[in-house]
Amino acid sequence: MAADLITPPAPQVVALRGLSKSYGDQVILDAIDLTVERGEFVALLGPSGTGKTTLLRILGRLEDATSGEATIAQRTSVVFQEPRLIQAQKVWRNVVLTDGRGTASKARAVAALDEVGLAPKADAWPKVLSGGEAQRVGLARALYRSPDLLLLDEPFGALDAFTRRTAHDLVLRLWNDHRPGVLLVTHDVEESILLADRVLILGDGHVQADIPVELERPRDTTSAAFNATKRLVLHHLGHVSARPHTTSP
């Protein structure tokens, strides 16, 4: 008789319980509970100033929470809106920069660049890269660390529409090949539904909605199901406020 096959639960790469963050008397994040599993792609939407980047910076260990519990995967990479390349270093050197282990390997850097189609630029200087290429170097730098958690802070925001579409395809392919947990901060509702398994809406210090996107990939932005999800997300977004609350009476 065949044994029962039990799929073990995917390990969590983010587990937040009651996580709060204040600046002075301004409460930005107010007792957030959130889990992200390895292999899960989560998008974070919300009005400007609701604390999306603050949350991402806490997950990237670039910022401390004020209170609460946070368990975060050790191997975490962040990609920012601007690739932040060091102009005085060749492209491959920029890829190894975030490796804290002091074991810079050009071969591994070139392999990461190859994954984003930029192996031929390994020995180039950053100034010769287009905006889209520079952003791809940022992705290669993130991949170099083999992250269990990939944090994307509006990485497509500065790209033109065509380059952005290509970058979406690239990120989906990399996610599919490596299966990290992903948290993507974006302002773009369509982008969030195109890419994510779940769309979180942040507002007033809380996760106001957690909307599953149950659409087959590749997703068709013109389909009725896509547009129904888009209406749902917009509906939730229309009900959140960016108003930070204060601890003073």
Ligand SMILES: Nc1ncnc2c1ncn2[C@@H]1O[C@H](COP(=O)(O)OP(=O)(O)OP(=O)(O)O)[C@@H](O)[C@H]1O
């Ligand atoms: N270092 C800081 N000191 C004081 N206040 C800060 C600091 N960093 C962020 N804030 C405040 O925290 C709030 C949330 O900022 P955050 O950048 O996280 O929002 P966001 O949702 O990412 O906004 P946007 O969509 O405009 O990028 C804002 O009111 C901001 O002014």
